[in-house]
Amino acid sequence: MKTVSRVYTALMLIFLFAPIAILLFFSFNDSKSLSVFSGFSLKWYQELFRDRDTLAAVKNTLVLACTASVVSTVMGTAAAVGISRLRSKHLRGVMDTVTNIPMVNPDIITGISLMMMFVFIGSFFGMRTSLSFYTMLIAHITFCLPYVILQVLPKLEQMDPSLPEAAMDLGCTPLRAFFKVELPEIMPGIVTGLIMAFTMSLDDFVISYFTQGNGFQTLPIRIYSMTKKTVTPKMYALATIIFFVILALLLVSNIPDREQDGASRRKNK
Amino acid sequence: MSRGLTRLERGERTVKALTLSPYSLWAVLFILVPLLFIAYYAFTDNGFNFTTENITRFFTATSNLTNDSGETVLVRTYLLIFWRSLKLALISTAICLLLGYPLAYAIARSGARTQKTMITLIMIPMWMNFLIRTYAWMTILQDTGILNGLLGTLGLGPIHIIGTEGAIVIGMVYDYFPYMIMPLYSIMAKMDGALLEAARDLGCNALGVLRRVILPLSVPGIISGVTMVLIPSISTFYISQKLGSGKFFLIGDAIEGQYVANNLHFAAAIAFIMMVVLLASMALMRRLTGRRFYGGAK
Numbered sequence: 207m208k209t210v211s212r213v214y215t216a217l218m219l220i221f222l223f224a225p226i227a228i229l230l231f232f233s234f235n236d237s238k239s240l241s242v243f244s245g246f247s248l249k250w251y252q253e254l255f256r257d258r259d260t261l262a263a264v265k266n267t268l269v270l271a272c273t274a275s276v277v278s279t280v281m282g283t284a285a286a287v288g289i290s291r292l293r294s295k296h297l298r299g300v301m302d303t304v305t306n307i308p309m310v311n312p313d314i315i316t317g318i319s320l321m322m323m324f325v326f327i328g329s330f331f332g333m334r335t336s337l338s339f340y341t342m343l344i345a346h347i348t349f350c351l352p353y354v355i356l357q358v359l360p361k362l363e364q365m366d367p368s369l370p371e372a373a374m375d376l377g378c379t380p381l382r383a384f385f386k387v388e389l390p391e392i393m394p395g396i397v398t399g400l401i402m403a404f405t406m407s408l409d410d411f412v413i414s415y416f417t418q419g420n421g422f423q424t425l426p427i428r429i430y431s432m433t434k435k436t437v438t439p440k441m442y443a444l445a446t447i448i449f450f451v452i453l454a455l456l457l458v459s460n461i462p463d464r465e466q467d468g469a470s471r472r473k474n475k
Numbered sequence: 476m477s478r479g480l481t482r483l484e485r486g487e488r489t490v491k492a493l494t495l496s497p498y499s500l501w502a503v504l505f506i507l508v509p510l511l512f513i514a515y516y517a518f519t520d521n522g523f524n525f526t527t528e529n530i531t532r533f534f535t536a537t538s539n540l541t542n543d544s545g546e547t548v549l550v551r552t553y554l555l556i557f558w559r560s561l562k563l564a565l566i567s568t569a570i571c572l573l574l575g576y577p578l579a580y581a582i583a584r585s586g587a588r589t590q591k592t593m594i595t596l597i598m599i600p601m602w603m604n605f606l607i608r609t610y611a612w613m614t615i616l617q618d619t620g621i622l623n624g625l626l627g628t629l630g631l632g633p634i635h636i637i638g639t640e641g642a643i644v645i646g647m648v649y650d651y652f653p654y655m656i657m658p659l660y661s662i663m664a665k666m667d668g669a670l671l672e673a674a675r676d677l678g679c680n681a682l683g684v685l686r687r688v689i690l691p692l693s694v695p696g697i698i699s700g701v702t703m704v705l706i707p708s709i710s711t712f713y714i715s716q717k718l719g720s721g722k723f724f725l726i727g728d729a730i731e732g733q734y735v736a737n738n739l740h741f742a743a744a745i746a747f748i749m750m751v752v753l754l755a756s757m758a759l760m761r762r763l764t765g766r767r768f769y770g771g772a773k
Contacts, residue, residue: 211577211581211584212581214577214578214581215578215581215582215593218574218578219596221649222596222597222600222649222652222653223596223599223600224615225608225611225612225615225649226599226600226603226608226611228611228614228615228621229607229611229614232614242624281497281498281501282498284493284494284495284497284498285494285495285497285498285499287490287494288490288491288493288494288495288498289495291487291490291491291494292491292495301499304502304506304507305502307506307507307510308506310702310706310757311750312706312707312709312710312727312749312753313707313710314710314712314727314730314731314746315510315513315710315746315749315750316509318513318730318734318742318743318746319509319510319512319513319746320505320509321734322509322512322513322515322516322739322743323508323509323512325739326512326515326516344505345505347501347505348501348505348506351498351501351502355498380487380489380490381490384490405602409602409604411604411605411606411713416734425604426604426606429604429606429607429610430606430713433606433610433717437610441607441610444607445603445607445610445611448603448604448607449599449603452599452602452603453599456595456598456599456602
């Protein structure tokens, strides 16, 4: 039984990693071929680093992910604090349902619903295009918020409610009690939420695709346009770099799995 | 004493108002109102006059299709696309479940260190952009790709996979497989080993333990795994573009195609119908299993 499960696990790992291994391998190929390795070369990496569009997309992606994750973490944490204090079961149910919408809806729905609203409002004000960095930022904050809330809320609920009460009895204002007592307690949830929001934003393609505009390109959108045409192994070089960055991140920080509390997306989305 | 309490209560009210209002406003503006816009676009024409034209078009539009025996048949375009999406997504989800269940179980039953390593390993592909993962399969399955190269050296004839429904299924299974593993694993890891032992002690054989103890306990994991694979599979457009060579339109392709063609009202109608179907099937599943999807915030 043990052997069977080991062999099965190994087979599944091969299935998961073979495609990635092939990409890595052929990123060092001397020729353009995808099936014949004709010699080691770093030329695709050189070409990648000369590709201004891709480099700009990397920068855009980081700017967007940083802004979106910070904004959604602040707003989401505040929201979680408020939701945890709701006494009315009905109101609580409404908040939970609304928070779940972006997670349960397919990305394509979230994407086009936002896009339609932006386009409608833009044309209302007579703008040729209303889609820009800012619309994409709004979209990213929107789909990041539930992840933050779902990370922070359980931490608030695990906390002993008499702690902030005691602080206030001892003369703290509610605000001071929050920063002195509650915030340190829920910090792990906030950090997890921030990291999840950041990676969700980095990785998103579908929602960004529909809300992009004005030439603002993120890396996933850049990859999409690179794979539209016939592809050079430059794409593989990019994939290889991304792979090693992810590997390093996973190894150094013990990034919480996206699965916590069963609340995840497909990412991917 | 009573003065202190009121002060506390007033404080509570202020905290609630201050913390909840930004998010509530955001949720209304950017979650709820946009969904209304889908409905609004779906039921209006280009001049924003009310019409049911877009919805009717989804159910009635027809096109000619050449079937396997070379005959031309008239089909309902979008119903066919919808049916195909559903079929491929269900097949992919079933394969993910069949492949993932034993794997999740094997991981959950291994030592703590192995569990951690395995979960990290499974997460790595998940963290890679799905466009890249899908693209990797395209290079593998191509007629001149690795797979056919390997088959060639083994003296086997080249096989044509790219541009078939099978290739799309491979892509969906590969891309969304980790989403099946994670919920299954987390529910199985929480399972009490003593329960399994007790079942064995009471005379269950391995199959009995699986059927009477493990399966019933893992139902919530199965449900969330199935949902998390089914929803992205049913709405994808990149996988079908790349691995289906654009020959097999899925519902996501239909929406994206109308968007690219700047035909937002019909795109909205397709999205609206998809949303209604998804909501209805979730409500049905919820009624059947008595469970909420995704668990919610609690």
